[in-house]
Amino acid sequence: MKSKTILIVLLVVVVAVIGIFAAVKRGGGKEEIRIGGNFELTGNVASFGNSTLKGVQLALEQANASGELKKKVVLVQVDNKSDVAEAANMATKLVEQDKVVALVGPVISTNAISAGKVAQSLKVPMISPTATNPVLTEIGEYVFRACFIDDFQGRVMADFAYNQLGSRRAAILFDNGSDYAKGLSKYFKETFTQLGGTIVAEEAYLAGDTEFKPQLTKINAAKADMIYIPGYYQEQGLIARQARQMGINVPLTGGDGWDSSELVNIAGAENLNQIYFTNHYSPDDNSPNVQSFVAAYKEKYNGEVPDALAALGYEGGRLLINAINNADPVTPENIQKALSATKNFPGLGGEFTFDENRNPIKSAVIIELVNGKQVFKTVVQP
């Protein structure tokens, strides 16, 4: 008898709650716009996903608080578990079940490409804040990104090396097993020779190698005045160490693969001088945009300093919100049009515009290592 009463009460409560939620959802639909966040919140690149999400959330919070938005924008966030199949599933779920008008994420290129194909076929715009692989935006007109592509880094460094470091005889020492490194080398070489410099040596290594003295000896004999080393920090750290031990004191340069806190342990701080690499952003950039972002981020996340991924997440979030605000009425098609038409967008590193392939033409920062510490050197406009 008693249990029956409880059951009935429970049923009534459940029905009432569902009813209230449904009403709120329907009612809310008129007031707010839903966007889907598809991020790597768990799994092997979880730290990337969480950083990026924090940046997106900050952008959203600021936009909603500013009062400039016609309608409130809310984020429906899901976890793709750093899994390529799950990234596509989550994109479908967000569009079909949660009825979002646009997607933001995923972080890494492989997952972004998988989700991007879904977005393109469902005709919902998607922006990955961070995926640098050129293939991503080749999927179609509904797929965007908020960061520069790998090729650009190579060009920026060539320009910096020629004009700022005064290098004329560059050597390249690249990871022969990585598309990223090969891409960077190719564009570095192209730009550097166009500017009038010479590539005096081009040497390869494989990920996992520990002995680089033969290649460095060859480079030294070719009288290189700068060595471009695209690749990742494990090998770059050893190369820097061995080069300095051999008395090769010319500048060493590369791409964002140098950006790791492990580097100091591998190379030793005293071997990390005269090293310059391209990156997306630096918290030490003293431009007002960057500094106000860093301050706001620190305030929201207990003093945590935003990394490059958080900065790109913030940028991606703002780009999307801006496009939503410019779309009238707010439909996926109109958001896509507004995003493609983005011009002179006030980003962290200055104003930027999308090129015809929906890749932003944006500035890169050059970071210098001084005794292993990252020092912001300069911003390079495209």
Next chain:
Amino acid sequence: MNEFLQQVINGLSLGSVYALIALGYTMVYGIVRLINFAHGDIYMIGAFIGFFTTRVLHLSFIPALILSMACASLLGVIIERLAYKPLRHAPRIAILITAIGVSFLIEYSMIWAFSPQPRAYPDLLANYQLQLAGLIITAQQLFILGIAIILMLGLHFLVQKTKSGKAMRAVSYDMDAAALMGINVNSVISFTFAIGSALAGAAGLLVGVYYNRIDPLMGIMPGLKAFVAAVLGGIGIIPGAMVGGIIMGVAESLVSGFLSSTYRDAVAFAILIIILLVKPTGLLGKRSVEKV
């Protein structure tokens, strides 16, 4: 010419490391006719012991070297007792496969215990560089070469001049006859594993200091190349392993320097194939008739 000499100098330190590992292969083969494939992993363990004694216990170079060698030789003896001794009279293929199994066991236990993440070694040796007629020689290169030469001379003395060495040579020549002469074959075999493994442990520490990076799978490639070096010099012949190791190191350095580093490993194994085709007994080997 200068570049050529510089590449030779680069190759010498790597070559002396190969030589130290190759000695263990060749000694064990000389005594029990076994290619101990776990030998490269003993080298890796030596590097890890060195890492923990210097990073965690903050010992200096010499105590770390002694501890690495001691632990590696203990591990070598334990492996021999547990894995190889019960199979001493089994077909040779059984013991060879066991060796491969032991190798995997050590590698993946280390990955399980310490993760596959590479580790950075602390700086143990001074970082000078000498300029000599346009050539650059680092203090570390000299140190590695020096330690390797001292260890090899010590081994030569041990094998040629001591009673244990005499026993080793006797067992290597004819195990049964040696046993009949009152030599304790089991302890000679253990002793051989202990000495060979200690040299591998020393090589592990030297490589850790020199390249500053160690990981649980670091023993695979140097282990294989040291095996090639042992075959190149003539397997079972101690001076052959030294010569073979140095040749391998210098050849790799020259290939990386004058052709391309991507051919480096290919050349190492091409040397093995050529030696097996042209002179299977190795550079210093004599033709011998297999005793039946």
